[in-house]
Amino acid sequence: MEILEEFRDMVQRFLQQEVAPHYQDWEAQKIMPRGFWNVMGQAGLLLVDFESEYGGAEASFDVSLMVQEEMCRAGYHALASAYNIHANIVAPYIANIGTDEQKQTWLPGMASGDIVTALGMTEPSAGSDLAALRTRADRDGDDYIINGSKVFITNGIHADMVVVAAKTDPSLGSKGVSLFLVDAHLPGFSKGKKIDKMGQHSGDTAELFFSDVRVPASALLGSAGRGFGYMMQELPRERLGVAVQAIGHVQGALDMTVAYVKERQAFGQSISQFQNTRFKLAEAQTELAMCRALMEKCLAKFYQKKMTVEDAAMLKYAATDMQVRLISECLQLFGGYGYTDEYPISRFYRDARVQTIYAGSSEIMKEIVARGLLGR
Structure with missing residues (x-):
């Protein structure tokens, strides 16, 4: 746990120094610079849970998930999605299924950022x-x-x-x-x-x-x-990544909403004093905690190689549905300002919406869970 928190501090500093000054420009240009993959590689953020022979830091899978969580918490969801595909999905495909030649051909370059996947x-x-x-x-x-x-x-x-x-x-x-x-x-x-x-x-x-x-x-x-079987085999890890992004994103939205409602005045008082505000925030905090508990339970099963496709589907559905709903509630508490680009909550709202669609839509997730219960 201590190592995880040390990595977290490093990631937070990296995001503040290397991403925060540029992210608005990237959003305006509608693409992240290709060279930033090398910046992440030089910082040791890519393939952190891989062996050193491939350029990894030999950290635990928790660290890879934490990187995505912190990216989303800071409001850099597009970066987290790109990272998830490259480091958390493609790299394990190669590591778990590939030949030694394939691993040597691709993984070191992926760790350095010279190869984007x-x-x-x-x-x-x-x-x-x-x-x-x-x-x-x-x-x-x-x-x-x-x-x-x-x-x-x-x-x-x-x-x-x-x-x-x-x-x-x-x-x-x-x-x-x-x-x-x-x-x-x-x-x-x-x-x-x-x-x-x-x-x-x-x-x-x-x-x-x-x-x-x-x-x-x-x-x-x-x-x-055997491609379809391989895809099913790798889905639990992929959907853990999507779920932790949802949790981090909601945490970031909730943090900024709490700060805003304490400062915003209406009818002669802070809007944090209105019962509706307090209840909405309490509901969000509670649901976030429950979803985090489900994610931690699934992660424990993943480490034991017991996490099923149904587990992954439930987690992905629950986390992303929560993300879309709760960030919408947070935006509502900003009032008209929440609809402007001046406040990051508007970007949080836009960025969240795709999470219930990619990596398997919510409807498909429900169908997978239902088949586990009822059979086909």
């Missing part, structure tokens, strides 16, 4: 329904040829490598899905323009296109046809 799952016609993928990877001798497209890809513009889900045997449905580590500089790989979004404006989100992209068989991640 993305996860290519979502398609224009297949969002949460990953079994409906249309991107194909056809075997051609010692290579695979990939054709298709991906959309809403976090880190898509800056990506140097993308973990791509593609059908290697379309006749088998979800059992015909495979994963590939695709070098983004290969011929036939192209990136669409950055997608403008409702929130997380500085987040790098793009559409990716594959036109006869030839990759060697060594780019196959794991075994052919």
Whole structure:
């Protein structure tokens, strides 16, 4: 715990010194600079829970989650989302499934920030329904040829490598899905323009296109046809990351709301003295504490390798639903000022909304939980 708090202090200082002076500009420019990945790498923030041979700090998984929590608490949700994909999702895919050659090829560069990565799952016609993928990877001798497209890809513009889900045997449905580590500089790989979004404006989100992209068989991640299973295997960690972002974001919104209502005067008194204000804040604090307890319970199960897909779905649904509702309540307490960009709570509100959509929509999370209860 002491080590975790030492890392937390370091992360907070880093965010204050390296992010706070620039974040408004990044939001206005609608993209984070590519070079900031190297800044994070030099600070030792990328792949913190990985072995030193790959450039990691050999810290615990708690530290990786804490980095995302502090980013969101400070209001840098777009940065946390980018970090989650790169360090908390793509890196474990390679570490848990990849060959020694693949680990040596990609992980050190990911730790330094020289290599930025993305996860290519979502398609224009297949969002949460990953079994409906249309991107194909056809075997051609010692290579695979990939054709298709991906959309809403976090880190898509800056990506140097993308973990791509593609059908290697379309006749088998979800059992015909495979994963590939695709070098983004290969011929036939192209990136669409950055997608403008409702929130997380500085987040790098793009559409990716594959036109006869030839990759060697060594780019196959794991075994052919087992991609869907690998995705299910990695979902608990991914959704822990999304949940801790939600918790950190609500904590940040609550902190600034408490400070605001103490200062704001109405009808001759601080609005913190109105019963409605006090009850709303009490409700938010209580629900946040309950959601944090669920997250800690799931994290304990994750360490014991007992966290199920249903556990992850419940946590993701509960945390992100809480996030959207409670930040809306916080904004309400700011009154008209909450609707202006002068106060960060407006950005918190915009940035939160996507959390119930990506990494599996709330509706899909409920369906997963229901299947666990009732069967199919």
